[in-house]
Amino acid sequence: MADILQEMASSLYGGEQEEVARMVQGALDQGMSAAEILSNGLIAGMDQVGRDFKAGDLFVPEVLVAARAMSVGMDVLRPLLATGDVSSAGKCVIGTVKGDLHDIGKNLVKMMLEGAGFETVDLGTDVGPVDFVEAVRKHQPNIVGLSALLTTTMVNMKTTIEALEEAGLREGLKIMVGGAPVTGAFAEKTGADAYAPDAATAVDVARDLQEA
C-alpha cells in the first residue's frame, strides 16, 4: 500500500502531472483515504521539494513544475477534501502589497503552503490595506501573508498591519512577511509576527505560527 504513496511523492518531485493524477486515483481505488494520500503522498513529495529547494539542490523552475503536479493531484482529491475527509492545516490570506506587481515569489509561497495542506486565499498583487482588512473579515484566516519585492513598497507592509490593528482584527491573527528586500529586522519593525526568506521556510514558519 505504501509503495504507491512513495512513487506518488517521487513523481510529484519530478513534476510528472499525469502520473501523479493516475496514482492519486489508483490509491483512492485501492481504498486509501484522501487524508492519507494527501499527507503521505502529495505533501510528503512537496516537503522533499521544499527541503531540496532550501538546500540549493532545486531551483525555482523545478519547484514550480512540482507545484503544478501537486495541484493536478489535488484536483483529483478536491471533491473528497470538500466533504471534510481532511482537515486543513490552516487558512492563509496572501497578497503582494500595494504598489507592487511582482507575484512569482508570492505564487511560489502560496503553492508551497497549499502543498503543505494550507487553504489559501490569493488576493493577487497591488493589494491595499483596505483590501486585506476586507479579506480578513470575509475569510477569517489564521495567517496573513504579505509579499513585497520593492524597497519602495515594503513600507506598505507596516501600513497594512496597522490597518488590521485599527480594524480590530489583529488579535489571534498571525502575520508573515517576505520578499527579496525584506529582512528579519525589517519584519520586526513592521509589527509582523514572522519573516520567511523563501517559500520552503514560509511553510515551516506557517506551521510554527499555527502551533504558537
Ligand code: B1M
Ligand atoms: Co522587477 N524589480 N520591477 N519586475 N523584478 C526587481 C525586484 C529588482 C530587484 C530588479 C533590479 O533592479 N535588480 C528591482 C527592485 C529594486 C528595489 O526595489 N531595490 C525591480 C524593479 C525596480 C522593478 C520596476 C520598478 C522596474 C521599472 O518599471 N522601472 C517595476 C515595478 C513594477 C511594480 O511592481 N510596480 C518592475 C517590474 C517587473 C516585471 C513586471 C517586469 C517583473 C515581475 C513579473 C511578475 O512578478 N509577475 C519583474 C521581475 C521578474 C523582477 C526580478 C527580475 C525577478 C523577481 C522574481 O520573480 N524573482 C527582480 C530581480 C531579481 O530578484 N533578480 C526584480 C523570483 C522569485 C521566486 O523570488 O520574488 O524574491 P522572490 O520570492 C522569493 C522570496 O523573496 C520569498 O520566497 C520566494 C521564493 O523563495 N518570498 C516570500 C516572496 N514573497 C514572500 C512572502 C512570504 C514569505 C516569503 O510570506 C508571505
